[in-house]
Amino acid sequence: MTAWTDDGELEVLTFGLGGETFALEAVLVREILDLMPETQVPGADRLAASVINFRGRIIPLADLRIAFGMTPQEDTTDSRIVVIELVLDDEPVLIGLKTDRVNEVATLLRDAAEAPPAIGMRWPRDHIRCLVRQGGDLIVLPDLPALFTTLIARGGEPTIH
Amino acid sequence: MSATDPIAAFRIEGGELLDEVEQALLDMGHRLDDMDLVNAVFRGLHTLKGSGAMFGFDALAQFTHHCESAFDKVRKGVVPATSQLVAVILSAQDHMRALLDGRATGGEAAGDEILAALEAAIAEAAGAPPAAPAAKVAGQGWHVVFRLPADCMANGTNPLMLLDELRDLGPCRIVALTDRLPTLEELTPTHCHIGWDVTVETDEPASAVEDVFIFVMDDMELAITPLAVDATEAPADPAATAPVAAPATAPAAAAAATPAAPPPPAPPAAAKAAEHVRVPAERLDELMDRVGELVIAQSRLSQIAHQDGGLALRSVSEEIERLAGELRDTMMVLRMMPVASLFGRFRRLVHDLARDTGKAIDLVTTGESTEVDKTVIERLFDPLVHIIRNSCDHGLEKAEDRVAAGKSATGTVHLSAHQAGGEVLITIRDDGRGIDRARVRAKAEANGLIQPDQLLADQELLQLIFAPGFSTAAQVTNLSGRGVGMDVVKRTIESLRGTIEVASIDGGGSTITLRIPLTLAIIDGLLVRVGSGDYVIPLSAVEECLELSGEEDLRSQGRSLITLRDRLVPFLRLRDVFATGTPADPHQKIVVVATGNDRVGLVVDQIIGNHQTVIKSMSPLHRHVGSFTGATILGDGSVALILDIAQLVALAQPREERLRAA
Numbered sequence: 138m139t140a141w142t143d144d145g146e147l148e149v150l151t152f153g154l155g156g157e158t159f160a161l162e163a164v165l166v167r168e169i170l171d172l173m174p175e176t177q178v179p180g181a182d183r184l185a186a187s188v189i190n191f192r193g194r195i196i197p198l199a200d201l202r203i204a205f206g207m208t209p210q211e212d213t214t215d216s217r218i219v220v221i222e223l224v225l226d227d228e229p230v231l232i233g234l235k236t237d238r239v240n241e242v243a244t245l246l247r248d249a250a251e252a253p254p255a256i257g258m259r260w261p262r263d264h265i266r267c268l269v270r271q272g273g274d275l276i277v278l279p280d281l282p283a284l285f286t287t288l289i290a291r292g293g294e295p296t297i298h
Numbered sequence: 299m300s301a302t303d304p305i306a307a308f309r310i311e312g313g314e315l316l317d318e319v320e321q322a323l324l325d326m327g328h329r330l331d332d333m334d335l336v337n338a339v340f341r342g343l344h345t346l347k348g349s350g351a352m353f354g355f356d357a358l359a360q361f362t363h364h365c366e367s368a369f370d371k372v373r374k375g376v377v378p379a380t381s382q383l384v385a386v387i388l389s390a391q392d393h394m395r396a397l398l399d400g401r402a403t404g405g406e407a408a409g410d411e412i413l414a415a416l417e418a419a420i421a422e423a424a425g426a427p428p429a430a431p432a433a434k435v436a437g438q439g440w441h442v443v444f445r446l447p448a449d450c451m452a453n454g455t456n457p458l459m460l461l462d463e464l465r466d467l468g469p470c471r472i473v474a475l476t477d478r479l480p481t482l483e484e485l486t487p488t489h490c491h492i493g494w495d496v497t498v499e500t501d502e503p504a505s506a507v508e509d510v511f512i513f514v515m516d517d518m519e520l521a522i523t524p525l526a527v528d529a530t531e532a533p534a535d536p537a538a539t540a541p542v543a544a545p546a547t548a549p550a551a552a553a554a555a556t557p558a559a560p561p562p563p564a565p566p567a568a569a570k571a572a573e574h575v576r577v578p579a580e581r582l583d584e585l586m587d588r589v590g591e592l593v594i595a596q597s598r599l600s601q602i603a604h605q606d607g608g609l610a611l612r613s614v615s616e617e618i619e620r621l622a623g624e625l626r627d628t629m630m631v632l633r634m635m636p637v638a639s640l641f642g643r644f645r646r647l648v649h650d651l652a653r654d655t656g657k658a659i660d661l662v663t664t665g666e667s668t669e670v671d672k673t674v675i676e677r678l679f680d681p682l683v684h685i686i687r688n689s690c691d692h693g694l695e696k697a698e699d700r701v702a703a704g705k706s707a708t709g710t711v712h713l714s715a716h717q718a719g720g721e722v723l724i725t726i727r728d729d730g731r732g733i734d735r736a737r738v739r740a741k742a743e744a745n746g747l748i749q750p751d752q753l754l755a756d757q758e759l760l761q762l763i764f765a766p767g768f769s770t771a772a773q774v775t776n777l778s779g780r781g782v783g784m785d786v787v788k789r790t791i792e793s794l795r796g797t798i799e800v801a802s803i804d805g806g807g808s809t810i811t812l813r814i815p816l817t818l819a820i821i822d823g824l825l826v827r828v829g830s831g832d833y834v835i836p837l838s839a840v841e842e843c844l845e846l847s848g849e850e851d852l853r854s855q856g857r858s859l860i861t862l863r864d865r866l867v868p869f870l871r872l873r874d875v876f877a878t879g880t881p882a883d884p885h886q887k888i889v890v891v892a893t894g895n896d897r898v899g900l901v902v903d904q905i906i907g908n909h910q911t912v913i914k915s916m917s918p919l920h921r922h923v924g925s926f927t928g929a930t931i932l933g934d935g936s937v938a939l940i941l942d943i944a945q946l947v948a949l950a951q952p953r954e955e956r957l958r959a960a
Contacts, residue, residue: 176937177831179876180923188920188929190937193591195929197919230918289918 145247151276152219152236155207160269160276163242165221167231172216184288189233191220198233204284205260213237225286232285245269245276307576308353312398315346316391317642323388324645330379339387340369344516346394351513358397361409363512365390368416377423386412386419439468439500439525440507445475445493447517452488455514461494463510468500497525579672582633589622589629590912590931596622597933630820633673637715637724638666640675644686648711651690658697658708659690665715670722674814677794678724681787685726685810686711688784693730693808703805705729721796722816727809733802738762760800764788792893792944795821795836795927823930825909825938826889826902829878832938834911834930835900839891839943846886846901860899862890869899870946875925891943898947913940 141147149160168191175187175198184204185197198218202209215238222231246269253265266280319342322335329335343366351359365387371377390412397409442464446457464470475493485491498507507522508515596618603615641663648661670678694700694709701707712727735756742748742762754762762768766785791798796814815821815838823834824843850860859866869888873880883903890899911930916923927942 174936176929176939178920178923178926178939179831179878180925181920185917185919188917188937188939190931190935193587193594193931195914195917195931195937197917199919225918228918232917232919285919289922291922 141247147245147247149243149245149276149278150219151240151243152217153238153240154236155202155205155210157205158240158274158276159201159236160243160245160278161219161221161234161281165223165281167220167222169239170218170220170233172212172218182288182291184284185232189218191231191233194231196220196231196233198235199285200235201279201284202235204264204279210237221281223282223285225282225289230285243271245271245278250278305353308349308355309398310576311349312346312355312358313395315342316395316398318342319346320388320391320646321642323384323391324649326379326384327381327649330381330384333373336369336373336379340366340373343369348513350398355398357409358394360509360512361390361397361413362394363515364413365394365416368420371420372423377420380419380423383416383419383423386415390416439498440504441523441525442496442498442507443475443493443519443521444496444511445478445519446490446514448486448489448491450490450514450518457490457492457494460510460514461496464496464498464507467502467506467510468498470499471497493519499525582629582672586629586633586912589626593622593626593912594931594933594935598935601933633671634669634816635672635675636667636669637675637722640678640682641666641713641715643679644682644713647683647686648690651687655691655694656696657690657694659694660708660710661713662710663713668715668717668722670715670814670816674722674794674816677790678812678814681790681812682713682724682726684784684787686713689726689728689730689808693728693732695731699731703731717816721813724812724814725809726812727807729807732804732806733760733763733800733808735759735802735804741768757800760802763800764798795838797893821911821913821930821940823909823911823940824889825906825932826887826900827904827906828872828876828902829880831876831878832906832932832936833872833902834909834938834940835889835891836940836943837908839893841890841892841897843887843889843905846888848884851882851886860888862897862899867897867899869901871901873901873903875946891947893944893947896947900941900946909938911938911940 148163150163150166151158151160153159170191173189175189177187178185178197181187181197183200185199187198188195189198200209217236217239218233219236219239220231220233222229224230249270250267251270252267253260253262255262260277264279264284266278269276269278319339322338322342326332326335326339343362347359347362347366350356350362368383369387372379372383377383393409393412444460446455450457461470461472464472473495475495476491478493479485479491500506504522504524508520511518511520596615600615600619603612607615644663645661648659651657652659689711690709694711695703695705697707700709710729712725714725714727716723738759739748739754739762742759742765743750745765745768747762747765747768748754764784764787768784788798791812791814794814796812799811799813800808801811802808821834822837824837824840826833826835846860858870859868861867867890873882880903886901886903887905888899888901889905890897892898909930909932911932913928913930915928916926920926924945925942926939928940929937930940932938
């Protein structure tokens, strides 16, 4: 996971999801796509229930709403897929993230960052790296590697019923 | 990774050279006086030495040089090849591999030991008592006469550096030999026409002097003679004291290359390099992906062209369709490799197994030119090792038992490959005692794999050897018989979408046949629709398709079994398995698939048709979803998942049976 620079800054891409603003490190982003046909993978975890064809490669499409316990919503014309590359178990993995809307590339300041509070939050703490205050808004930085590593580790038993 | 790291490239090349040397040495085990083989070994060692020095593998170059020198004597007929010599060089070859990989520990000592054994082997081959090591011969110094090849400076040799190195050994008296200087009009200024006559006073052995010339020795004239012949007992031929051209024998002979010596046959290797291009496999995979995308884009184009295109667009589209198809076929061929590279690795295995078991074993291979996808070849190695070990360890009898049974004392393992349609058949046949069916049965009953009175077809009984935890060997040897292995073999073969068959004749040996698809990258599939999703069933597993009539569907709700030619076949409704939540198509179909002897019907909504697809692996996020082996991209760019038949068949087996198997 990329760290803050020496100046305490982090370049991120912010996006909207379920009424909240999320951010992920800009260096992880490979491409931003319009919605495209998805193929459901029966038996897969709801967090990554389908796959898409990303330039001839078949990559999982993840819905972060599931990880943060948000209710699923209909796609809109603003919906986009952000394709990111993560290194999971020493293996580079491309993952598509569904977002309600992509905002902008922004610079976050470490001084404005806070660790997730122990109470007062309905989201699982270990899915969040930190919260950053920015212009009256609260931006959530999810811990994506942790999120997807647990997903891989959780596998193993057949989930078909 | 890139292919530009010269050290890595040399490691690969060196490994291949050592493979070739090993093959030739193993062949020499049978045909000691085959000069072609001797030359092959020499050539391999020679190239290894040269490129090793070039890439800074000095320890390797030095060590290889000594082996090469020894072999040079065989090549020149000074000493005959003996099996002892071959054995020593084989072990030396292992040491070189360690040096090449940079994992030689205590390398010097191990190397010296091998070199000592080598010297002893050479001496014995020469019919002489082992010569006193060169170090002992060292008197007060050496008389060295050398001439470099004319073009040596163009190749980067600096004679002054050589002289400096000689000076490092001790005080030198150096005289230039100008007798071969051409007249001025014939003189080429970039050539070296001068020879040197050096008297060096040193206690170092002759090999130290040779080492100075290690990288130029092959093309030069060099004579090294002891300065004071009378100082020691002079093991050498008196001729050794003769100056210059007379080739010295004994210790110094290793270094002596007479002017008449033919140049080392390097050109063939160079010619070969020009015909081949080394490409990292992953670049081929990338290219394969691009070709796959091209095929998809092309099919979209042809769709458009047929909908609303004019004649001109249609003809271009057809042209592109043809080209894309050809490109894909060519791409497939690029990934194919002959199985020779695989089979070659087993010769050493059998050689070592024969030594460890004390049996005489011959490995016969046929069909080495059969080509299989590179990935398949890599993944076949481990299963084949297991099978061959089993054959050698359990299958083949000891020599005396074989003779008693009226067979030749030497056991034979026959490894063959041939192509049949889209499959490659790899057969491992031994002429040993065969599989003891009674023991298999007893063992399976003891392990609870079968019921004591259960009726089994012969093939079913033999297939029990692949059950997890099964081993008929009464004793566990360090080679095989630990009961892990054959089940892993079967799993690996099945993961390659292959099958494995066993045949056995009591007292006559056993045969194991592996059927492997030619390529993993492409699959002939049956495209079906379940709910709103498209899925691919590997065509090789499909037995037949039939319609599930509405009334039969209702009737079978309770038991999910159909009668197919007097056999009850269980079936799975994929709509239920995948929880699609969609209503059934009024004309559901059953696709009957089989793996091994299990068959199962898969109820699908529609059968769309045959589909040849490029297989893509599933993302790590989906690897734990058991029912799919991969996915593929359809003509319209959408994704279809490929069903894992073995997994689905296991799912369809009655619950109690599954529990028993677990």
